[in-house]
Amino acid sequence: MKNLFKYISIVFIAGALLNSCETTDLDLRVSPNDLASDQADPNLLLTSVQLAYGTNQQALSDISAELTRIDYMFGRNYFNNYPGSDLNGTWGRTYSSNGNGVGDGVSIGILTNLQNLEALNEDPEVDLGFHVAVAKTLYAHSLIQLVDFVGAAAFSEAGNPAEFPAPNLDSGEEVYAAALGLLDEAESLFAADPNTIGAVDIFYNEDISKWEKLVNTIRLKAYYTTGNVAAFNQVIAGNNFISDPADDFFLQYGTSELQPDNRHPDFAADYTPSGANIYQSNWIMELMLNNDDPRIRYYFYRQVDATPGADAPPSEEDLACSLAVPPQHYIDGGFTYCSVPNGYWGRSHGNNEGTPPDNFKRAAVGVYPAGGRFDDSSFGEVGLGLGGGGAGIEPIFMSSYVDFWRGMMASSDADRANFMRSGLVKSIATVQTFGALDSGADQTTAPTPDDVSDYIDGIVADFNAATGDAKENIYAEQYFTTLYGGATEAWVYYRLTGFPTTLLPNWEAQPGPFPRTLLYPQNEVVTNAGLTQKETLTEQVFWDTNPASPTFPPAN
Known part of the structure; x- marks a missing residue:
């Protein structure tokens, strides 16, 4: 490309x-x-x-x-x-x-x-x-x-x-x-x-x-x-x-800042003289951190090593929710309301707080797929031209995605596990190639081949040992993590299956029915005089035969 x-x-x-x-x-x-x-x-x-x-x-x-919580959503009411x-x-x-x-x-x-x-x-x-x-x-x-x-x-x-x-x-x-x-x-x-x-x-x-x-x-x-x-x-x-990464379908970005700016849009938003402007999703960062996912250093760049309310003192100025008592629906579900540790400083689904002066503290987009910095635990700041300079990609159809589709259509759990394994192998290998874009990073902190193998073997073992919703959640979580940066199909999968049920709920206990269409x-x-606007977001696509909102999907 x-x-x-x-x-x-x-x-x-x-x-x-x-x-x-x-x-x-x-x-x-x-x-x-x-x-x-x-x-x-x-x-x-x-x-x-x-x-x-x-x-x-x-x-x-x-x-x-x-x-689908792969990215952060601002606002507590879906319709608005x-x-x-x-x-x-x-x-x-x-x-x-x-x-x-x-x-x-x-x-x-x-x-x-x-x-x-x-x-x-x-x-x-x-x-x-x-x-x-x-x-x-x-x-x-x-x-x-x-x-x-x-x-x-x-x-x-x-x-x-x-x-x-x-x-x-x-x-x-x-x-x-x-x-x-x-x-x-x-x-x-x-x-x-x-x-x-x-x-x-x-x-x-x-x-x-x-x-x-x-x-x-x-x-x-x-x-x-x-x-x-x-x-x-x-x-x-x-x-x-598309079954091989050599055939992956994506849009390639460049490094030009002006006339025209052809950098990855997320890089352009986050790597500025005034710091990062995007909040990352707490759900996916916490999931990857807890799983010790080898892709986490490529997806996110941490500007600090601790987060208020998790492993740093709460701060009303930097992260107001770190001082708040979580609402009951977060307490009942055992969800992380505000702070993910180790500097994975983001926001939870629906958080509509004002923007504090945390632009040089919040986690920024990393080297994959945005062409930013590789997280080598140096905890530096973002800025113009750093990392890969924005020469990332917009993933559209990746071979790893197709493996997960094949798993969805497989006739046995054993086949599903094999396709999930194949998808993870391809995803992680592709993601790791982006580390070379950040020539100034300390690549000794990158996951080793053994780290990668151990991760994939562990996920597959957990999947094989699980039953019911737990099995479906593992599969869906890995699919969503693989879709980071090119997540168009995530909403389709979520409406088809209702998984993962582990997604963070909206900050608002009653955010309105989850959107089935826009x-x-x-x-x-x-x-167009012949077209009348919908009054709700609950109209379902013909392939969405699940129960009506708000009872489905459950994690909302």
Whole structure:
């Protein structure tokens, strides 16, 4: 995969070409601010598709991680936390227009650019099969994700404003089926071994074989979500999916701070002259600390060696909750209310306290996946350019994730244990490669091969010895830990299974029903006369057949 430096400049060129031109002809049939499809550069259209898709992955992963305690969620009331504006950008980037994140130089959505590429490909003298196939693949996954997040999406009437100025939404089942159809079309185009004709592929460097594996991996995602074991196993039998870290699908960031800033967004937020600005989730830090997880030094960077209320004196100024009496629902469940020891200074789910002057004390994002500092117990401070300088990744489909899916679909606990083991081996190996990004760290503090083996053997042994909910919790906890940094699928798993039940509850004893879907994007509701906004977050996706909220999931 490529560094962002190459394509960022292309984005700005694309923005200029797609959004401006000069002419003195006042009888234009095409707006001077919007080039017709037959005037556009297909390589720039493809770049725009990929950037829009990549930015959507950032946004959706953040929401999913907050809801499942992989990241920290601010606010005690779920409905208030997730307003209709949350998915405005994701919806716009999927269909028509919105900023594409890195540089925001191109502002045309995935579907619009896919249609333009298809129009250009109608020329018999032009082969844009690769461009169209990539765009179809990313559009298909985007449609599936919209269903996962809001329950429905536009497909049959999307992208045709002349005939359908207010497109109706198709059901979740219909959109999933349509997305699988798009994947079939993309697969056929890839199978023809199309010429890439100068395309800048920011994900797979124009490697068609890897795109074919991604197509099948998205199928696996759809099949495990809907419980289609036969179709899932059929793809597995074909042995052409993401199963090796060499084929992992992620967005690569760079180290440029200005014009444009192409660093990992979490690095840019945490490694500033004024200190860290993100709070890490107490739940996942405590879980990893208690398990002696070898990934913890890569995920988080501690700026101090102790936390108020845990192994340092309580401090009202730095951590007000360290002086508070936990609410009864925390006491009854035996949960850590405020402070995780050893400097893992974060916040618990729903904590809506004001922000104290702890920017150089709270735990910051580490070297994986944000490209920050490796935690070598030096307890220094964060700052511009430190660690990996932000050259991290946005994980999307990793081979370790797929192993956990295979475990979910396995027919025996023995197979589940083996797939969990394989997923952990791949995850930890990938995470450890990021240590090299921080050349100034003391790598002698890194986990040894024996440390890693002991950890994995211990987790598998605990899983094999456990029964019932305890077994399910171990599996889910390890899956969620593996998803750190690219957690879009965590919310799906949580709604499918209700595990892990060990998640910290909301600070508020009555936070409202746990979200089963989010509100429709408010911009779409305002402009689409046929769409009425939901009144609650309790509407369930078609694949979510569990009991209604608030009784499910239990850990809320």
